[in-house]
Structure formats: structure tokens, C-alpha cells
Amino acid sequence: MNASDKTIVSLTHVAKHFGAVRALDGVDLTVTAGECLGLVGHNGAGKSTLMNVLAGTLSADKGTISVHGHDLSGRYSVSTAGENGIRCVFQELSLCPNLSVAENARIFHPSLTGFGWKRRAGDMIHAKLDEIFPGHGITPDDVVADLSIGKRQMVEIARAFTTTNAPLHLVILDEPTSSLDAVTSGQLLDFVRKVVGSGISCILISHVLGEVLNYADRIVVMKDGLVVASKPGSDFTRDTLVAAMGNVVEVEEIKDHQAFEAKRGQTEIVIEARSDTALDSVPLVAHRGEIIGLAGLASHGQTTMLLKIYDAAMRNKRTPKVDGPVALVAGDRQTDGVFHLWSISRNVGVRSLRRMVKRGLIDPLAEAALGREWQERIKIKTPDMDDNILSLSGGNQQKALFARALASDADIILMDDPMRGVDIGTKLEVYDLIRDEAAQGRTFLWYTTEMDELYNCDHTYVFRDGAIVADLTRDALSEEKILQSSFQESA
Amino acid sequence: DTSGKRIALSNNYAGNSWRQAMLGSWEKVAGQAVTDGVVAEAPAFTTAENQVTEQAAQIQNMILQGYDAIVINAASPDALNGAVKQACDAGIVVVSFDGIVTEPCAYRIAVDFKAMGKVEVDYLATRIDGGNLLEIRGLAGVFVDDEISAGIHEGVAEHSQFKIVGSVHGDWAQDVAQKAVAGILPSLPDIAAVVTQGGDGYGAAQAFAAAGRPTPLIVMGNRYDEMLWWKEQKDANGYETMSVSIAPGVGTLAFWVAQMILDGKDVPQDLTVPFLTVTQDTLEDSLAGTQPGGVANVEYSLEDAMAAIAGK
Amino acid sequence: MLAKLTSPRFLRAALPAASFTILLLAIFYVQPRAMSYFGMNLMLQYTVPIALATIAQMFIITVNDLDLSIGAFVGLTACIGATLLADTPVLGVLALAACVAAYAAMGALIHWRNLPSIVVTLGMSFVWLGIAVLVLPTPGGTAPGWVKSIMALKVPYVPFPIVAAVVIGCVVHVVLMRSSYGVVLRGAGGNPKAIGRAGWSLLKTKMVMFGAAGFFGVLSGLSLIGLTSAADAHIADRYTLYAIAGVILGGGEFVGGRVSPIGAVIGALTLALTGSFLTFLRISPDWQIGAQGGILILVLALRALINRREG
Amino acid sequence: MTFVKTLSQKAWIWSFVGMFAVWLATAVYTGGKGSADVLTAALSFATFTVIVGIGQMFVITTGPGNVDLSIPSTISLSGAVAMKIMDGSNAMLAIGFAASMGCGVAVGIFNYILIRVLRIPPIIATLSSSFLILSSAIAYGRGLKIKPPPLLADFTTAQIMGIPVLAIVIILLAAVMGVVLNRTMYGRSVLAIGQNMRAAWLAGINVERIRFFTYLLSAVLAALCGFLLSGFSGGASLNMGQEYLLASIAVVVIGGTSVAGGKANVAGIWGAAMFMFLLVTMLNTFGASAGIRLIMTGLIIVAVITIAGGDEPQR
Numbered sequence A: 001m002n003a004s005d006k007t008i009v010s011l012t013h014v015a016k017h018f019g020a021v022r023a024l025d026g027v028d029l030t031v032t033a034g035e036c037l038g039l040v041g042h043n044g045a046g047k048s049t050l051m052n053v054l055a056g057t058l059s060a061d062k063g064t065i066s067v068h069g070h071d072l073s074g075r076y077s078v079s080t081a082g083e084n085g086i087r088c089v090f091q092e093l094s095l096c097p098n099l100s101v102a103e104n105a106r107i108f109h110p111s112l113t114g115f116g117w118k119r120r121a122g123d124m125i126h127a128k129l130d131e132i133f134p135g136h137g138i139t140p141d142d143v144v145a146d147l148s149i150g151k152r153q154m155v156e157i158a159r160a161f162t163t164t165n166a167p168l169h170l171v172i173l174d175e176p177t178s179s180l181d182a183v184t185s186g187q188l189l190d191f192v193r194k195v196v197g198s199g200i201s202c203i204l205i206s207h208v209l210g211e212v213l214n215y216a217d218r219i220v221v222m223k224d225g226l227v228v229a230s231k232p233g234s235d236f237t238r239d240t241l242v243a244a245m246g247n248v249v250e251v252e253e254i255k256d257h258q259a260f261e262a263k264r265g266q267t268e269i270v271i272e273a274r275s276d277t278a279l280d281s282v283p284l285v286a287h288r289g290e291i292i293g294l295a296g297l298a299s300h301g302q303t304t305m306l307l308k309i310y311d312a313a314m315r316n317k318r319t320p321k322v323d324g325p326v327a328l329v330a331g332d333r334q335t336d337g338v339f340h341l342w343s344i345s346r347n348v349g350v351r352s353l354r355r356m357v358k359r360g361l362i363d364p365l366a367e368a369a370l371g372r373e374w375q376e377r378i379k380i381k382t383p384d385m386d387d388n389i390l391s392l393s394g395g396n397q398q399k400a401l402f403a404r405a406l407a408s409d410a411d412i413i414l415m416d417d418p419m420r421g422v423d424i425g426t427k428l429e430v431y432d433l434i435r436d437e438a439a440q441g442r443t444f445l446w447y448t449t450e451m452d453e454l455y456n457c458d459h460t461y462v463f464r465d466g467a468i469v470a471d472l473t474r475d476a477l478s479e480e481k482i483l484q485s486s487f488q489e490s491a
Numbered sequence B: 001d002t003s004g005k006r007i008a009l010s011n012n013y014a015g016n017s018w019r020q021a022m023l024g025s026w027e028k029v030a031g032q033a034v035t036d037g038v039v040a041e042a043p044a045f046t047t048a049e050n051q052v053t054e055q056a057a058q059i060q061n062m063i064l065q066g067y068d069a070i071v072i073n074a075a076s077p078d079a080l081n082g083a084v085k086q087a088c089d090a091g092i093v094v095v096s097f098d099g100i101v102t103e104p105c106a107y108r109i110a111v112d113f114k115a116m117g118k119v120e121v122d123y124l125a126t127r128i129d130g131g132n133l134l135e136i137r138g139l140a141g142v143f144v145d146d147e148i149s150a151g152i153h154e155g156v157a158e159h160s161q162f163k164i165v166g167s168v169h170g171d172w173a174q175d176v177a178q179k180a181v182a183g184i185l186p187s188l189p190d191i192a193a194v195v196t197q198g199g200d201g202y203g204a205a206q207a208f209a210a211a212g213r214p215t216p217l218i219v220m221g222n223r224y225d226e227m228l229w230w231k232e233q234k235d236a237n238g239y240e241t242m243s244v245s246i247a248p249g250v251g252t253l254a255f256w257v258a259q260m261i262l263d264g265k266d267v268p269q270d271l272t273v274p275f276l277t278v279t280q281d282t283l284e285d286s287l288a289g290t291q292p293g294g295v296a297n298v299e300y301s302l303e304d305a306m307a308a309i310a311g312k
Numbered sequence C: 001m002l003a004k005l006t007s008p009r010f011l012r013a014a015l016p017a018a019s020f021t022i023l024l025l026a027i028f029y030v031q032p033r034a035m036s037y038f039g040m041n042l043m044l045q046y047t048v049p050i051a052l053a054t055i056a057q058m059f060i061i062t063v064n065d066l067d068l069s070i071g072a073f074v075g076l077t078a079c080i081g082a083t084l085l086a087d088t089p090v091l092g093v094l095a096l097a098a099c100v101a102a103y104a105a106m107g108a109l110i111h112w113r114n115l116p117s118i119v120v121t122l123g124m125s126f127v128w129l130g131i132a133v134l135v136l137p138t139p140g141g142t143a144p145g146w147v148k149s150i151m152a153l154k155v156p157y158v159p160f161p162i163v164a165a166v167v168i169g170c171v172v173h174v175v176l177m178r179s180s181y182g183v184v185l186r187g188a189g190g191n192p193k194a195i196g197r198a199g200w201s202l203l204k205t206k207m208v209m210f211g212a213a214g215f216f217g218v219l220s221g222l223s224l225i226g227l228t229s230a231a232d233a234h235i236a237d238r239y240t241l242y243a244i245a246g247v248i249l250g251g252g253e254f255v256g257g258r259v260s261p262i263g264a265v266i267g268a269l270t271l272a273l274t275g276s277f278l279t280f281l282r283i284s285p286d287w288q289i290g291a292q293g294g295i296l297i298l299v300l301a302l303r304a305l306i307n308r309r310e311g
Numbered sequence D: 001m002t003f004v005k006t007l008s009q010k011a012w013i014w015s016f017v018g019m020f021a022v023w024l025a026t027a028v029y030t031g032g033k034g035s036a037d038v039l040t041a042a043l044s045f046a047t048f049t050v051i052v053g054i055g056q057m058f059v060i061t062t063g064p065g066n067v068d069l070s071i072p073s074t075i076s077l078s079g080a081v082a083m084k085i086m087d088g089s090n091a092m093l094a095i096g097f098a099a100s101m102g103c104g105v106a107v108g109i110f111n112y113i114l115i116r117v118l119r120i121p122p123i124i125a126t127l128s129s130s131f132l133i134l135s136s137a138i139a140y141g142r143g144l145k146i147k148p149p150p151l152l153a154d155f156t157t158a159q160i161m162g163i164p165v166l167a168i169v170i171i172l173l174a175a176v177m178g179v180v181l182n183r184t185m186y187g188r189s190v191l192a193i194g195q196n197m198r199a200a201w202l203a204g205i206n207v208e209r210i211r212f213f214t215y216l217l218s219a220v221l222a223a224l225c226g227f228l229l230s231g232f233s234g235g236a237s238l239n240m241g242q243e244y245l246l247a248s249i250a251v252v253v254i255g256g257t258s259v260a261g262g263k264a265n266v267a268g269i270w271g272a273a274m275f276m277f278l279l280v281t282m283l284n285t286f287g288a289s290a291g292i293r294l295i296m297t298g299l300i301i302v303a304v305i306t307i308a309g310g311d312e313p314q315r
């Protein structure tokens, strides 16, 4: 009885099938009070599905679920989860874009009614944002649609931690840091430690293994719908964790991998752009075959710059100068990327239609072949590329978008933090892919919120407040330098 | 003397040939009256949509503009009463025609639609021994449709040799009628005659031809295309029928009535005008007097109007 | 302060009001007599039922549906109002309540089978019209006295239609935009999945919104016969399109729960006023219909100017 | 069995099921008399609805808020212009046809300018332009009712073994449009834009060009409908397009095209158009009163769509 006192939820033999796909194949999981449980696994391992079961948004085909020692199997739903203090920040954002931040907070709390509810909801979410993300720059009256994806993610996280009269025992964070920059990620993870100290539990899913290793009390590893390891966090090292996830790829330290020779000057300039601020210290320049990193804190003008370049290329504008066809890998896949009615193949092929036209008509065989080729090359985990794109796990959807751009005829690939939610194994392969393509003359503009990825780049431009404030070559690149430029007050 | 007076026409619909003919007559007669200095102004206003509320608003705007008389072809007999009453209260003379209004303060130039329906069957009784009839009605829920149809049914009750075996709504539009008739025709027995409400006879003829059925006796509605078809048939095989409808020029009668009232003349509140009948003998004349795409018409001069009133 | 006044969101919100004001000024310019208590009263009277129907349509658009039957429905309630409600008030009230319930049921059906609302409401528009024709085979009937007297209300200084428009706009604004349940209703348009995940019943939101639309449809029908004093099955056919156009003109969007009740009311008034403006101009009858389109385009072209600034 | 199941999941199949059921009910009522002829009639009239339905389908597929309300007046204008120019002479047929197409192109460009340059929401833009177009038709022809050239009249009413020639042509057109929708860059782009305009743009699709072609196509098909319809019904009239306003939307949606955009079906338009015609015919045959007829029409439409059910909810 004592043990179950500390146990918040326990799932046993939970199974969930989608047609032929066994997303969950008999999973056991317990969460005890006041622990931070790290959950890792390759894309499509079943993490989000498991969390959906826990949050009550999916009902399991088999297995039991008990909360605080009460068996609730069969009558578990979103509202029972809520009543029992279980909250979830889903991988795909669940805010209403047409509502303000305060109103979105209200949605979460049925008891927030009566006169003055708006002020109360606003104060509540604002206080929580202040607590988790000091300096967040969000006001309760902001309409969610006007916020960048990073800020939306912050709002959603903060919302999950707000309390009114309902209890709060467990917060599930499904890849909460995928759209946050290093600084805000750190703020969140520190907050998670603090909350855990106060007795509330968290489940933290992330593909950035460092986050899990450093912040989780216990780490659960999933693979193909099964839990394959569950040990205290301190028992894992980066290598053993990767091994447990079943990746055969040797983990090479990216930092050491490179032997970049300075290419600059050897090939012609294909992109030359300035931000709209007129405060740039240098213009953004890309030569053919270069990989250019865009760094800085999230939404400080990097995406805007990519869109500006994209727009210029699409409309044949003179400035900024863009030489060659472009393709873009969207990071905010829900609003910028997927075509939700289409199969995976079609989603991959849409940027390459022109090549698939035979005698005026799109050749379905060519389309299917392209899909298969990229399923192979980038390891999209699905039984059938003709399945709907939304049947993919989040990371696999992202891979499909990657495939869309790489498969195209574009010489210039713009990447808007493209690795959001992609697992470590795939990432390493994609890095190789990108380097190979660059070697063959493709140019990459790569906005990323993950410091490590910048070590793949020949040049890194740091953005602050919409302006380019630094141009770091590969040799000069270091985490400190980037952080320094990101925060430095303009004199 | 009405030379300083302003008369406006409030028209609810302009999307068919009858209304276009009506507007044309108005422009011709009222325009001449303005040139002659009989009245100061006589503009016509049409609403974009055939809609009671729009026309009511239009009438209210006319009140605001201070017209002395408003001539109305109304979208609904009752539903404009509110606006008409306001106009009367503002001292404006209101004359309605074709689509009349029931508000007691307004003048009405009505057509006995019921009689029009009955005339059709009476005519058939003189022509054929009896048989099956197909009835093409207008727009469901509209007063004129009910009146004409009631007249037709009354006629059929009187002449028991006729039997209505099918009834469709043609919405007074040639193509709608054609479509509806084409649909029901295959399931109908031999049709001896078609009774219509105007604007739909030619469509019915087309539908019969398309179905390969013998052309029955179709009562026409004075439209140019109907008369033209009739003429062709007449020349080819001696086809014989009749045609009946209200003349679009009745609007000009309404104009003169309004003018006379403004002039202080004594005019009865309710006038009935005869409908215009085209027979086998008058067909050529009517056809010649109608412009392509128009409707057989009679325009009224002041004298005609006086005569019409006196004849009452 | 100035920054706030020139912010895109404020401009966008102010757009419908700006279009309306400009149209009104143009009308005052060509017909100064309209600029009076009496004139405004006359000119705007018939906008009250249109505004109510527009609000009804707005509720439906809020939850990402579209109602092609609101015009026929207003016609039906007008017919019931001018017959049953006047003759046997109890029966009339019951019939109108049943109409509202039928609307809510329509919402439930659409949610339950995940149906395209356009087809369902198109089908239902025939049903409403059919019932209306049965209730009132030929135009006529009389509106109950109390309905007429409400619509004939004389408010000092401010014309009644303006008072009514402000009241309608504000009441709906408070309920939909300010109340705590209104947030859930709009959220159901913005991201239904999120609302479901937060534990709310989407079925209930649909039924509430369709029910509300039905209720405002009834109000629209009654206010209409209050003005006309008699009914006609086809009396409001065109309201369907007007209501949709009014919502959009008022800054609403077809999907995503982005609507504005005050904007919708203003949009309805703007649409209705284009007709009036026309009567005050002298245009050849051939081009009068077209002129109404032209005026609409002119009024809306203003938006392009402001949108340009938005970038 | 699995064949039946996959078939029943296709939204468009239900329009054909509805059509067949209604036709059968009529045949039973009349004891089979003229059942084949009813189908012939249905084919002839559905043809016109299908022509405008195809255009409307492409417009609706480009996403919520996109709908062409100017179709009816474009039909009227095109018919009036063509009839007046041809003036019943076979020799002028080609010129008349070109003029009619010209009307369509002009209307399409005008609509698109309103939507694009003046940024007027499509539904209001096309509503406004429909007023202007109707006025042009009035000013141009005043409801002119000139007979079509005999050649055109013969062509539009000709039949081969009980099947209207025009219907065969339009079935072919529909087949071509089906291929255009599913197998060409243009069709794919329309489907992509309908799902997510921003994502389509970012996937390299020239959004505005596609939207332009779509509104142009709708207007041109409306013009074609006007041209053929005035040949079929013996001349143009001002109100001849009126019934195609709601009908064009209805057949598209009943035919399985999603109003939310991105999902379209051409075959379903034929089923839906036939269904709508046969439905009216059935109720006319039953001879019920107008009120009952209307109620039945509505309930049957709702019933068919309810049985068909909506889209499966996405993950």
C-alpha cells in the first residue's frame, strides 16, 4: 500500500494498434510522485501514442491503467485524466490560434468563470510564464496566431502548469524543447527540476539526449512499441543510452568530425541578403556548396530571413540576390508543411511534380518510386507510403518534409529548424546527407536552435532583434561566442 | 397642374423579359411626359434582388427623397404594407400594379388572375372534346401563382371532360419549365393540352419536341418567343391556340393614374384592367408590334387611362 | 497610443466601421435629408432583421460551418409569427421553440456524422420553405400587435434601428467574445481538437451554436413581420447570401473561429445601405443592379488600401 | 465484399446510389412507364449543371471561402451575347462561340482582379461582380430572345440511341477534367492550395497563378454553359442562369467534394446532378402539393448525405 501511495499512475500491458501498425505492443510504465521521468526512443517508437493513452485522448486496445491505486481501465477519458491531475503538452500544439493567450488558459480550466475571469486567467498564465520563462515577452492579450511557434510552445507549457482548484500531479511534456532555443530550453528544464522538487511529477520526452540525461531521475527507453530499458538516469551515459535505443550508428562527436577546408571564395555567390532592420553588421552571403548556419535565440529574424529569400526566388525579385531554384524545409510542420489529406508519397513528391510529368500527365509510378526511394534513404517508418501523412509520428512527418526538399531540383535548400523532433540516429544520417549534397554543389541555409548542429556549417550568422550581428566561420564557432552575440546589447 | 410633381417607380425585379418590357414602356411614356412638362421627374428604380425587405427600404428612401407619388410593382402583396403605410402617412400617393399591395391607403391596378386561369380552360373547352391536361405553375408560395392555378382548377371543375394529370412548377421561366416538363413527361399519358401561367409555353413546346411526343395544345403567355414559335407552327401545320397575359404597359397606366390623382382627379381605389389576349387572328399583328425578346404590349396614353377609368 | 491606433489588428477591426462611415457620409452628401432622426429611421429600419440574420449566420460560421438555410428559416419563422403566434400565442411560441430545437438538432446531426454543413443546410432550406408554404399557402397573415409595437418603438434622439443595432452587437459581443463559455465556443472553431483535448464536449458546442443561430433566426423573422406586418414564405430568401456576405464584410473568416459580432452587424448595415445609396443616385435602370455591385466593390476597395499598409 | 466496402467509403458513390434509388422509386410508382426516357431527360439537363459544377468544384477546392457566385449572371451574359451576335445564322456560329468564351475570360479576369488586387473576399467579390455582369447582360440585350442558329440547336438537342450527344461530350469533358484534377500539375496545385495555402506556397506552388486559372476556368465553363443552354432551350433569357447558383454548389458538395478544400471529385458531380433532377421529377410524378414536395426534396437530400456520412476525422 505504501508503494502505491507514491505511485501516481501505472500502466500495464498497454497495447494500441493502428491497422497493421503496432504502435504500442504491451507497455508497462509507472510514474511515482516527485520524479522526472525521461522517455526516449526512435521516431515512431510509440512515445506519443503512450502519452495520448495516459492523457486519455486515445483509448488503449488492451491493458490496464490505474491512477493513485484505482483501476480506471475502460472508463478513462480526458476528463478523468484532468480530474486526477494529469496534464499533457502534446507534440503537435493544442492551442486555439484564434484566441488570446489568456483565453487559451481559460479553456484548460472549466472553473475559471464568472465576473473578471479574463483578468484572473491572464494573471495566472502571465505569472506562470514569468516563473518558467523570465523575459518571455508575451502578454496575455496576444492572439496565439500572431505568436511564433516557439512562443506558442512556451504558452502551452506554462498553461499545463497553471492551477486553479483542480489538483496537479503529473505533467507530460512531449518534446517541449523542439521549438525552443537553448536558453529557453534551459529555463524550462530548470523549472521542471524545481517542480519535481515540490512533489509534482513530469514525463519528459526529448530527442536531445543531453536534456534527458541531465535532468531526468529515471529514463525509460522505448523501441518499436515496447519499453526496452528503464533505469535511473545516472546509470546511463550518452553512449549506453543510444545503444539502448537500438541505433547501430556509432555516435561520432560531430565537433570532431569535421575537417572543413575554407571553401569561401572558391565558388560563386548564390545568395546575398540583408535583413529589413538596416542594422546588420554584415550581409548574409552564401557561396555555392556552402552550408550556412543561422543562429541566435528563437524568432529573432532567422525565419523571416529565410522567407524573404524564398519569396525573392519565387518571384524573381532582384533583391535579395538569389541564384537558382530554392526549396524550403518547414519547421512548423502543421502550418507550413504537411498536406493533411495526402499520402506520404504525395507529400514527398509535391515539390518535384515537374520532373514526374510524362506526356503532360503526372506519372503515378514515378511518384511512388520517388516515395520509396526516400523512405529508404531517410528511413521514414511506415508500412506503406500510400498511408496518410498524419499516420506518421511527428519525427517521421518531419523526415517526409526533409525528403520533399532534398528530392527536389532545388540548388538552394532553406531549412527552418528542420530537425524538430527527429531522433538522434536519423539526425546523424541527415547530417551526412546534407554534407554530401553540399559537396555536390547544393547550398544550404540552415536555421537551427540546436547548438550542436551549427558545427556542420561553414559559416554561421547570428541574429538578434531581426538583424545579423555576427558572422562566425567554422573555426571561430563556439557556444560562448554565439550566446555572447545573441545577448550583447547594441552599443 | 402636375408639372412640378415627381413620380417614382419602385420595381422589385428586372431579370426577365416581361419586366424589361415594363421598364421600357415606363421609360418611353413617363419620359415623354417629363419632356412634355406634364410632370417634373419620373425615374424608375429597381432593386438588385427580388426581395421584400430591399423594396421596403427602397420605398422608404423614396419617402425620404420626397416624391409626390410612388408607383409600385410589389414583391409581396402584404409584406410591403408597412412601408406603403408610411408613405401614405407622409402624404405620398401610392399606386400599385401587377404585384399589388393590400394596404387600404394605396391604389390598386389589378388583373383578375383567377379569371385569366379560367379563361384558358374555357378556351380549351371550345377547341377540344376533353382529355388530359398538364399544368405548369409559377413560383410556389407566390400569390399570383395561387390565383392563376385556382382559376385553372375552377375551370377544370366546370368542364369535367378535362383532367389535370400532372402539375409542375416552372417558376415562370422558360428553361425551368422546360426542365420540369421534360422530367415528368415520360411518365404521363397522352397530353391533350398544356395550361400555363406565361413565360413557360415555349419551354413546354421544346420539352415535348425533345421527348418526341406530339405537340399538344399549349396556351401561351404573349412572350415574343412563344408567339414566334406559334407563328412558325401555324404557318407549317395550321397550329391553333391562344395566348394570354398581363400587358407590361400596365405600368404606364399606373403612371397616369398617379398623375391624375396628383392632379386632383377622382380615381377609384381599385381598378381592374383586362388581360391582354392574343388569338389566332391577332397573332401576326401582335408579333409585328412586339420587339424581339419582348412581350405583347399595350401602352397607355393619358386618354387611354382616362377611358380605362371611365369604363370602370 | 498612436502606435496602437495604427497597429494592423486595430486597423483590421476598424475596417468595417470605416467602410460603413464612408458610405453613410456619401449618402448624406447626395441626400442631406437622410441626415435626420426621421431620415435615419426610415433608411435603416429594415436593417434590423438583416442584422439579426447575420448574427445567426455568424454563430454558424464561428464553428466552421455555413448555413444556406437561414433565409428560408427566417421566412418560416415570419410565417409562423404572422399566423400561429398571432392566432394562438401558446401554439406559436411552441412552434418557434421547436424551430430553435430543430436548428440545434441540425447541429447535432452535422457533428455526429461529420457532415458538410452546406449540403445539410441546403436540404433543410427546402424543408423550411415547404413548411412555410404549408403554414401560409398565400402571403398574408398579421403580425401580433406586440411585435409591431416593439418595432415601432420611438427612442428619443437616437433612431430606433441604431439603438437596436448597438444593442444586438453589444449583447452578442459580450456573450460570445467576453463570456467564459464564449471562449470555448470560439475555440471550437479555432482548433476543435484542442477543445476536445481540454475535456469539452464538441457536440454541445455545435448544438449551442446552431441553437443560438436558430434563436436569432426567430428574432429576425419576428422583427421582420413587425415591420411588414404580414408574411410571405419567400420574404427572406436573399438573407442567406446577405448574412454570409455581412459576416465576411464585418471582418469574419470562414474558418478558424475568427468572427466579430459588432463587425457583422456593421457589415449587415453596410450591405443594406448600398441599396439605399443607389436610390439616391440617378442611374439608368439598366445599370442599377450593376451599380449596387459597383458600390460594394468601391466600399471594399478601401480595405485594399488599408491592407496594403499592413504589408 | 471488400470491393463493396472500399466503394462505400468513396463519398461520390452515394450520389449515384441516391440517383438510382430515386429513379427506381419513380419507376415503381409509374409502373415502369417511360423510365428510360426519364433517364434521357435527366442526362440532357444534368449536362448543364455538370458544366458549371466542374468549374465551381475547382473553385471550391481551392479552400474555404472560395466560391463563385457570378456563375448565373455569366451564363446569362454569355448566352445573350452569343445569340445576339449569331442572330440565328449558322455562319456566325464560330464567332458567336468565340464571343461567348470571350465573356467568360473577361468575367474570370475581372473576378480575379477583385479578389487579388482589391483583396475582396471571393464570396463578396463574385457576388458584386454578378450584379455588374447581369447589368451588362440587361444593357446589352434587354432579355433579347433570339433563336439560336439551327446547327447549334440541333447539336444541343441531338440524340444517339436515346443518349443526348451533348451529354456524351460533357461526359468526356468531365473525364478530361478528372484527369486534369488528379494527374496534372495544375490539379495537384489546386488540391494542395485547398489544404493549406501557405504550405502550398512554401512547397513551390505559384499560388496566385493557380487561383487565377481556377476563377478563369469557372467563368469560362459558365460561359460555355450559357452558350449551349441557349442553344438547347431555344434562345437566351436574362434569368436562365438563376437556378445554377445553388445547384452548382449543391452538386459539387453532394458529389463528394469537400467544402473545406483540398478534396474533389468529378464523377460525383454527374451523380449529384442526375440525382437532383430525378428527385424533382420523382416528386413531380408523385404529384404532392408544393409544400410537401419541398419538404420531401430537403429531407431526401439530407438523408442521402447522412447515410453517406462525412469525412473520417483525421488524426
Ligand SMILES: Nc1ncnc2c1ncn2[C@@H]1O[C@H](COP(=O)(O)OP(=O)(O)OP(=O)(O)O)[C@@H](O)[C@H]1O
Pocket: A018, A019, A021, A022, A023, A041, A042, A043, A044, A045, A046, A047, A048, A049, A050, A091, A381, A382, A390, A391, A392, A393, A394, A395, A396, A421, A423, D315
Ligand atoms: N492515427 C494513426 N494512424 C496510423 N498510425 C499511427 C497513428 N498514430 C500513430 N501511428 C503510428 O504509430 C507509431 C508510433 O507513433 P508515435 O507518434 O507514438 O511515435 P513517437 O515515438 O512519438 O515518435 P516521434 O519521436 O517521431 O514523435 C508510428 O509508427 C506511427 O506511424
Ligand SMILES: Nc1ncnc2c1ncn2[C@@H]1O[C@H](COP(=O)(O)OP(=O)(O)OP(=O)(O)O)[C@@H](O)[C@H]1O
Pocket: A307, A308, A311, C311, D197, D198, D201, D202, D207, D208
Ligand atoms: N513570404 C511568404 N511567406 C509565407 N507565405 C507566403 C509568403 N508569400 C505568400 N505566401 C502565401 O501564399 C499566398 C499567396 O502568395 P502570394 O505571395 O502570391 O500572395 P501575397 O503574399 O498576398 O502577395 P503580395 O506579397 O504580392 O502582396 C499568401 O496568401 C500566403 O498565404
Ligand SMILES: [Mg+2]
Pocket: A047, A048, A049, A091, A174, A393, A394, A395
Ligand atoms: Mg511523438
Ligand SMILES: [Mg+2]
Pocket: A177, A178, A179, A180, A181, A420, A449, A450
Ligand atoms: Mg530545438
